[in-house]
Amino acid sequence: MRCYINRVITAEEVSSDIKLLIPDAGVRRRMSRVIKSAVTTAVECMGAVEEIDSLDAIITATGWGCLADSERFLRNIIVDKEQLLNPTPFIQSTFNTVGGQIALLRHNHCYNVTYVNRSHSFEDALLDAMMRIADGESEKILVGAFDEQTPSQHRIMERMGLFRKCNDGEGAVFAHITATQTPESKAQVEKIDFLQHPLSEEECFARYASSDSSKLLYNNYSEYGLFPTSSAYCFAKAVKLIQDGVKEVVVYKEYLGDTPVVLIIRCIG
Amino acid sequence: MEQLVKELKEHLIEELNLEEITVEDIDTEAPLFGDGLGLDSIDALEIILILEKYYGVKLANSAEAKPAFYSVKTLAEYIMQNRK
Numbered sequence: 001m002r003c004y005i006n007r008v009i010t011a012e013e014v015s016s017d018i019k020l021l022i023p024d025a026g027v028r029r030r031m032s033r034v035i036k037s038a039v040t041t042a043v044e045c046m047g048a049v050e051e052i053d054s055l056d057a058i059i060t061a062t063g064w065g066c067l068a069d070s071e072r073f074l075r076n077i078i079v080d081k082e083q084l085l086n087p088t089p090f091i092q093s094t095f096n097t098v099g100g101q102i103a104l105l106r107h108n109h110c111y112n113v114t115y116v117n118r119s120h121s122f123e124d125a126l127l128d129a130m131m132r133i134a135d136g137e138s139e140k141i142l143v144g145a146f147d148e149q150t151p152s153q154h155r156i157m158e159r160m161g162l163f164r165k166c167n168d169g170e171g172a173v174f175a176h177i178t179a180t181q182t183p184e185s186k187a188q189v190e191k192i193d194f195l196q197h198p199l200s201e202e203e204c205f206a207r208y209a210s211s212d213s214s215k216l217l218y219n220n221y222s223e224y225g226l227f228p229t230s231s232a233y234c235f236a237k238a239v240k241l242i243q244d245g246v247k248e249v250v251v252y253k254e255y256l257g258d259t260p261v262v263l264i265i266r267c268i269g
Numbered sequence: 270m271e272q273l274v275k276e277l278k279e280h281l282i283e284e285l286n287l288e289e290i291t292v293e294d295i296d297t298e299a300p301l302f303g304d305g306l307g308l309d310s311i312d313a314l315e316i317i318l319i320l321e322k323y324y325g326v327k328l329a330n331s332a333e334a335k336p337a338f339y340s341v342k343t344l345a346e347y348i349m350q351n352r353k
Contacts, residue, residue, distance in 0.1 A: 026307060029286040084322055086284070087314045 001134045003141075003177045004185040004268070008236045009045040011037045011146075011172040016044055022105065023049065030088055031101070032069050034148035038098040038172040042144055043105070045174035052106040057138040059128050060099040060114045061121035061145040063228020068150050069093040098146055111138065119228040119255030120194065121145065122173075122235070123263065127192050133179040144174035145229035162226060162256070169225015173232035175239075181268060187242040190264040198260050204252045208262055214248040215241055228255060231263070238265040273345045280319045281341070285312050297341045305340070313338060320344075326351045 014021075018036060021043040022028045031039065038060075043049050073089040091097070096114035103112050111132070115124040122145035132138040149170040157168060178185070191208075199207065201218045209216065217234045224233040231253040238249035247267050254260035278292045285308065299305035302313070316338060320326040326348050328334055337347035 025288060026309065029288045030311075080322075084318050086318055087311050088286075091311070 001130050002188050002190055003130050003133045003179060004181050005187045005189065005239055005265070006176040006178055006182055006184040007045050007047075007186070008173065008175040008239045009041055010233060010236050011041045014040050014044045016040070021049060024105075027101070027105070030092065032066060032092055034066055034068065034146055034170075034172070035092060035098055035101060037148075038144065038146035038174075039101050039105070041146075041172040042098075042102045042142060042174045045144070045176055046142065049105055052102060052108050052142075055108060055110055055140050055142050057111040057129065057132055057141040058099050058102055058108070058113075059111075059125040059141060059143045060096070060102075061125035061143075061229055061232070062095055062098070062114065062116055062147055063118055063121050064147045064153070065095040065116060066093050066097055067148050067153055069097075071150055071152060098144070102142065119231075119253070119258040120261050122229045122232040123192055123194070123253075123261045126177075126189065126235075126263070129177050130189060130192070133177075136179075139179045141177045142174060143177055144172065145232035146172035147227045147229045149227065157226070166221040167225050169221075169227045169230055171224070171227070171230075171233060173229075173236050175235070185268055187239045187265050188268055190248075190266045191262070192264075193262040195260040195262065198254050199252065199262075201252075204250065204262065208250045208252075208264060210248055213246070214250060215246050217249060217251045219252060219254060226255075230255075231261065235263060235265070238263070242267050270345060270349065273348065274341055276323075277319075277341055277345055277348075280323060281306075281316070284315050284319055295341060299340055301338060301340055301344075316344070320348065324348045324352050 018040050021040045069089045070093040073093045076085050095116045099112050099114045115121045117124045125143050129141045129143045147170050149168050154168050205216050220234050224230045234251045238251055241249050249265045251263040278295045302308045
């Protein structure tokens with residue numbers, strides 16, 4: 001069971017004007033920060049908004065969801081005493097808003113699922129994509145992850161002492177994945193493994209690396225910050241390392257005691 | 270009336286997140302839905318909330334909504350007639 005990665009884009013790499021990526025001002029104006037960030041990353045990953053037509057699955061992942069809109073909606077409930085609640089924050093607070101908005105840009109009614117499984121949401125989304133490809137149900141899939149940090153979330157995490165060793169983080173990453181190799185294919189996802197027990201760096205390398213030249217990205221929170229889908233950034237980095245000549249990258253992620261996950265990305269061939 | 274129209278436009282811009290639109294850009298007599306500002310059904314719900322929240326005006330029945338929500342001018346007139 002494997003799939004080919006054609007493009008991977010992080011939110012920080014989006015260079016196009018949001019008005020070109022999301023031309024409809026009516027759609028754009030209701031989007032919160034995280035939705036804008038995730039949807040523009042998705043469209044940039046596809047190259048153009050029209051390319052969304054070619055997708056036969058849109059699979060998104062998030063650990064926290066659209067946190068700012070959720071907080072706004074809950075705050076309105078308290079301040080307005082459960083009366084006069086604005087519909088927009090409620091609609092936009094749902095986890096599948098990003099997947100839905102991507103599909104709505106081109107009215108693509110393909111398979112559209114959002115995984116909200118704590119820190120392995122992204123890996124579950126990727127696993128779903130690989131299983132759909134293995135079963136012959138999808139050929140071209142957009143897989144992405146997004147999370148946003150808010151001041152209140154930051155305060156809670158800080159009080160829990162979670163930022164002693166690394167900073168907070170947020171972001172969005174989208175990847176265009178295909179069943180067959182294309183001229184654009186940059187790497188392939190070889191394996192996803194969910195572990196029962198954590199592994200040390202040495203144990204992980206010994207168990208999963210196929211050669212001494214393999215590269216291990218082990219809990220890279222110091223680089224991308226602490227948020228549930230930060231491993232999507234490691235996934236993007238792994239693809240870049242493969243493009244730079246590394247044959248195999250092993251990504252290990254264990255987030256706050258959650259199920260450890262290992263991803264193996266390999267060069268094509 | 271002029272002050273109310275200006276205030277209403279400010280609330281519409283703020284509550285409906287009308288990007289890059291200023292008070293001056295909104296034609297007081299132009300349709301709010303379809304042509305003109307191009308608002309939709311979710312915006313209609315937001316406008317109902319603006320009327321209740323800022324002016325204490327409740328929409329008595331849905332039949333009143335269509336003429337009242339036609340433009341900023343008709344909205345302002347509806348507020349003037351129904352404000353307590």
